[in-house]
Amino acid sequence: MPRHDHAYRNLFGHPSMVADLLRGVIRQDWIAQLDLSTLERVNGEHVAGLHQRRSSDMVWRVKECDKHGYAYLLLEFQSRSDTHMALRVLTYLALLYEDIKRQGKLLPRGRLPAALPIVLYNGVPRWRAARQVADLVEPVQGLQGYTPSLRYLLIDQGQFLAEGGLPPDNLATLLFRLEHARSEDELREALQRLIGRLHEPALEDLQRAFVAWLRDVLLPERAPDVSIPTVTTLQELEAMIVQDRIDWSLRWKQQGLEKGLQEGRKEGESLMLRQLLVRRFGALPEQIDQRLAQASTDELEAWALNVLDARTLDEVFQHGQLTS
Structure with a gap:
C-alpha cells in the first residue's frame, strides 16, 4: 500500500475527521438528518466472484437522527486522476450491498441503506475523469434507460481551497491547506491552527496520525533533500520548520512548482x-x-x-x- 494511502487511512480512521469532512466541506442539507456521534467504521473488504477480494479505501456507517435507519459513506483516496474511477466506485458499492444483504442487515421491507461514494483527491492538476458511470458507456439509441447512473462526490482539495468558503479551523480544511501549502509560512500557519484544534485528550490518536503523515509523507515529498528528524508531536514539527526557514522555503517552492507543471x-x-x-x-x-x-x-x-x-x-x- 502506498505511504500516502496508508497515512490517509489513519487520518480518516478517526470519526472526528470524517464528521468535519461532512459538516465543514460537503455541507449538504441531508447531513443534518445524520447523528454524527454514531459514526462507526466498518469492514471495507468484500469478496467478489471466484473469491477474489476487492476493497474500498474506507467505509463508515452512520445512523439517522430519531430513526432506525442508517447510511454508508465510501471514501476513496486518490493522488492522481483515474479515468475509470466511476466504474471502481460502482463495483465497490455493489459488493458492499451484497455484503449487507448476505449479513442480513437490510432495512425494513428489505430495503438497502443509502450510500454516498466520496473520492478525495489531493493532486495538483484538477481532476479530469468522468464522475458518473454513464459517461463511460458508449451510447446506443434506445438503451439509455438501462445504463448505470451512479455518481460519486468528488472532493478536489485544490479546487475547494481555490473557491474559498471553507471553515478555517475545520480538520479537513486544515488537512487540505497543509497538503497544498505553497510556502513554509502557509504550512506553519495551518499547523498552528491544527495544534489548537487537537489539544483535547480525546484527539490524541488523531494528532499522532497527523504527525506520522507530516513527518513520513508530506514533508519528505515537499523537501526531499531536507533531513527530517524523528519527532512525535506537532509542536516539535513546527519548531523544526522554523529552525530551517530559508533552506526549507527554497526547496519547497521549487519542487512544488516543478511537480505541478510536470x-x-x-x-x-x-x-x-x-x-x-x-x-x-x-x-x-x-x-x-x-x-x-x-x-x-x-x-x-x-x-x-x-x-x-x-x-x-x-x-x-x-x-x-x-x-x-
Whole structure:
C-alpha cells in the first residue's frame, strides 16, 4: 500500500475527521438528518466472484437522527486522476450491498441503506475523469434507460481551497491547506491552527496520525533533500520548520512548482490522446486506458503522432513513431 494511502487511512480512521469532512466541506442539507456521534467504521473488504477480494479505501456507517435507519459513506483516496474511477466506485458499492444483504442487515421491507461514494483527491492538476458511470458507456439509441447512473462526490482539495468558503479551523480544511501549502509560512500557519484544534485528550490518536503523515509523507515529498528528524508531536514539527526557514522555503517552492507543471502537462496530453483514440477507433479497452495512465510524456507525444496514420488501434502503439 502506498505511504500516502496508508497515512490517509489513519487520518480518516478517526470519526472526528470524517464528521468535519461532512459538516465543514460537503455541507449538504441531508447531513443534518445524520447523528454524527454514531459514526462507526466498518469492514471495507468484500469478496467478489471466484473469491477474489476487492476493497474500498474506507467505509463508515452512520445512523439517522430519531430513526432506525442508517447510511454508508465510501471514501476513496486518490493522488492522481483515474479515468475509470466511476466504474471502481460502482463495483465497490455493489459488493458492499451484497455484503449487507448476505449479513442480513437490510432495512425494513428489505430495503438497502443509502450510500454516498466520496473520492478525495489531493493532486495538483484538477481532476479530469468522468464522475458518473454513464459517461463511460458508449451510447446506443434506445438503451439509455438501462445504463448505470451512479455518481460519486468528488472532493478536489485544490479546487475547494481555490473557491474559498471553507471553515478555517475545520480538520479537513486544515488537512487540505497543509497538503497544498505553497510556502513554509502557509504550512506553519495551518499547523498552528491544527495544534489548537487537537489539544483535547480525546484527539490524541488523531494528532499522532497527523504527525506520522507530516513527518513520513508530506514533508519528505515537499523537501526531499531536507533531513527530517524523528519527532512525535506537532509542536516539535513546527519548531523544526522554523529552525530551517530559508533552506526549507527554497526547496519547497521549487519542487512544488516543478511537480505541478510536470503532472499537469502529462495528464493533459493523456486526456487529449484518449479523446483522439476514441474519436478514431471507438470505445477503448481497459488495458489501453491503463497504458495511457502509466505512459511517459515522450510516449504520449509519439503515440499522438501515430494516430494520424495508424489503420488500427494496435498500430498506434507498435512503434515510437510510424514510418511512411
